[in-house]
Amino acid sequence: MKSIRLSVIAGITVAVAIAVMALITDKVYQVRTQNRLQDFLNDITLPLLERGEPAPLFTHLDEGVDLISPDMGFITRYLPLVELAPWEGDIRVPSLYSAEQPSAVISTRAHYSRGTADIRAAAIYRDGQWLVRQYEVISGPPAQ
Secondary structure (H helix, E strand, O other), X not given: OHHHHHHHHHHHHHHHHHHHHHHHHHHXXXXXXXXXXXXXXXXXXXXXXHXXXXXXXXXXXXXXXXXXXXXXXOHHHHOOEEEEOOOEEEEEOOOOOXXXXXXXXXXXXXXXXXXXXXXXXXXEEEOXXXXXXXXXXXXXXXXX
């Protein structure tokens, strides 16, 4: 009788441990995927906002996306870039065990010494990397 109880308790303990490991793995995946999004967007956005260079943006477009190059003529009047606010918005990273793909619709604000610009982006996570689906830069009013 005792050995049956021990076997049941051991089985339950192992099952709980496996479930906890699966939950931790899933949470780590979600956090890492969100962090990769922040890094990815900063990597493609900073060259554009600092030098008007869109090449990094266009090398990370999703298949079939026809993106018009953002008008960056304003940056010569606004430079230098002082700060890029953290990206915020709807970031959906489903469970690692889900068939749904992570996606995001987010925005940020670039603060220049002589004005601001708002950036809006939509991205999807496919094959281990984030890809741009939509991207726009909207220049704000010049600083007074």
